Amino acid sequence: MTKDQKDNLFLLVKSLTKSEKRQFKLYVGRLGVNTDSKFLNLFNVLDKASSYDEAAILKTGIVKKQQLANVKAHLYKQILISLKLNPSHQNIRSQIREQLDFASILYHKGLYKQSLKILDKSKEIAIQNEEKNLAYEIVELEKIIESQYITRSISGRADELTIQAKELSRLNVIASKLSNLSLQLYGIFLKTGYVKNEIEAKEITDYFNNRLPKFDIKELGFREKLWLYKAHLWYSFLLQDFKNCFKYASKWVDLFYDNPNMIELNPVFFLKGNNYLLE
Template structure:
């Protein structure tokens, strides 16, 4: 990681748009401080730096080394206050919080009726926008004010607030249990990956059922349904049930399209829901639905009403381009997809500070796969090397595994056999260190281990033998996952039938379309 990304203040300053920088300086001016104020001077220095360098700041003489951390903390806080005042950041959630703050101030000043009036409006706004946690806070403050018998409210007011508090509390508890379950399942997925046998399937199913709270779907609001669908989605991913993934990802996305105000309020969840829907459709090879979903997502993110702040813009780019590559992989249109690579690399430069390095490595794998499919194995190797040689990042084991296997296959295809033995040994050593290997990976290891002993005239026979073994796993729900990373079967068929791999995949795609 580069040094400037480690300094939070520098990253924050560099993330500001021109209008946000202008507003910050206007905000400082409204504070009435001297133009030569130290924190404003520090802001201007950081704005001009291309890389964070503490020695440059200290040479300016605005502050001593011992005082720099305090000055940076003060500047950081002032920037955040300025951003909070920016109209572009004034979403419903912030507006409700602001009204609650105003009502609290009025309450402490003894202006109880004014406070209750603001609280009532804020509460209705919060409930309408599914902000039930803050709605509960508002009701609790209303109860505090009413309990003092100062307002002489109508007699049923206490019962009304008590019932409302109870309902909101129950909804918040249910949402919390569902969100906890969703997060726990996601954590298991990151730690152990997909289930690999019936025993693991039973363990996950028991874990899920034991923690799934009782609910009545007809009584659930938007927020509770969202967490429910997310929980089922992660359970489906863990158990390699892609049809169920599609079902719950569809419910998740439809929930947003049926409540379009929620897209504006929760754009990250909307984007992620679409990404998981596209992922499920990719695994199921549902081409038409995949294409329609991707087109619709791209169109929505370009609408004027869609909130494209720095975070949302980065996520939209990540998900749209990820799936543009997947569309070419489904079609087998690798050469047609090559212009997408230059486009992606340009965009990565623009978004490099908003996308983590792991996702950049995933893009490199997709670029390598595109080049491999298009027959440009040397460029494929260049991008795989960027992944394999990256020692500073803890990447997913499966990404590293298939990067190495594809790298070996690409070297074989390119005729770069002068160091193939060394490459086979290093790949083999890496793979045997992996825990819980799929049977597919084990067969590939055995094949690689024996590759050096095969005579040229025996190679085709070896390919046919490996193809037969791997074909047996293609429809196995617990073993088919590796084929989604690397279409090793199509590559073997291309070698056996002496056809380009792109043609093999394209023929399968056209045949699949003809059956529909």
């Protein structure tokens, strides 16, 4: 059976760079895996193949038909783990997530002070890098630990965490509503294209205004502003208001230049903004 270019594992293997393939084989070597292991042999076969051909794989004799699905699943997982360990795929977001995992382990081990120390540092990094969803998750774990009165922390800690949780939640809700609006407007654009008359223009305007959340622009961070500008951009596209398209594409790009550390963290959004600006 041939599933040319449609098998997920095959596509993943073919997406790997030479460096990533080398990293994977080094990772497998550290696991102490036998060089004749089924999943490693399957990797080598797929790496050399020009298309996915299940019959050809079975013909090599490296794996039996009834074993193939499990071997493929195992190989897929090991490749992803290897990629996760690759420095080129690690960013602030993954580092914060890793620290949160460490803090959870320490918490379950009963090492509450150590857990809180990691959480506090990770929360600061998350907020600095506009990772408010992760920051909120961190605060929630801090609340769980503190609510058990295990640490006998300084007075006022409960109020501090409550205020942080409320503020992060509020901004996360705004960001979510703006991202929903942006996505919905994009969906309308793909489905119907530009508005064709005044009636459709009014419908889109009402749709936009009814779903635009209330906010104070001065209180919005990078993430909220990004989704706000994206929503306005798609709204302007639908209305064929190209002057405002340029305006909000410019705001989008300038937002990154005002926050240069966000370019590395969100390179696709940065490139998209520049693309719309040049259209």
